């Protein structure tokens with residue numbers, strides 16, 4: 786099985802696929818952790834889980850930066866000819882919305898943690914700078930912003946996933962397959 790590293794005119798390459806599915810997996814992990822934080826009893830357990838949530842969130846932010854850089858020099862395969870104009874607009878808007886949110890969600894979390902006075906969390910020997918001065922009012926607002934953006938990301942990702950499944954099972958085109966490593970084509 787050989788998958789090209791770069792995107793071709795008919796499929797996503799290994800690097801784009803790797804970014805896509807790794808970020809999907811980490812985001813799913815983030816929602817699970819947010820739920821576990823909510824359920825956690827005991828300050829120490831909670832602290833550990835929040836630290837892990839922040840660390841993984843910062844990894845998502847780093848991957849999002851690399852992913853956009855890769856995307857700038859690597860055009861995605863064109864959408865299938867059969868798609869109507871409104872479907873193309875919706876697909877593009879959805880993709881750009883998702884790109885925006887994989888930055889906005891971790892950034893809002895980082896700002897929220899800064900306002901709460903806990904931005905100096907650790908990740909190995911690295912610590913992250915505080916983005917805003919600690920303030921209780923700001924902390925409350927940024928918590929709501931982080932929550933609202935995380936919900937928006939979840940909703941948009943769900944619509945996006947349903948659209949991908951619709952392409953596969955109803956339109957019976959290659960849109961889902963070309964984002965999967967196992968698919969072989971003539972390229």
Ligand code: HEM
Nearest residue numbers: 812815816819822839842843845890891894895898932935
């Ligand atoms: C893709 C990345 C992320 C996702 C999907 C995500 C998602 C969430 C969700 C769903 C919640 C629960 C909202 C609530 O409190 O009701 C939450 C809480 C939180 N997030 Fe994130 N987050 C991400 C990244 C980050 C980052 C990078 C930080 C900080 C550096 C962060 C800090 C927090 C904190 C401190 C809480 C509150 C935990 C508590 O209840 O004490 N998040 N996040």
Ligand code: HEM
Nearest residue numbers: 809812856861880883884887942945946949950960961964
């Ligand atoms: C947190 C979850 C997700 C995020 C943030 C996300 C993000 C994205 C983004 C930004 C793109 C556009 C890539 C580009 O052309 O530059 C994309 C494409 C794609 N995604 Fe997702 N995605 C998520 C979940 C899923 C899931 C669960 C599925 C499958 C059920 C899926 C299937 C696809 C497919 C098939 C494409 C290619 C669309 C095309 O060929 O135009 N995604 N995704």
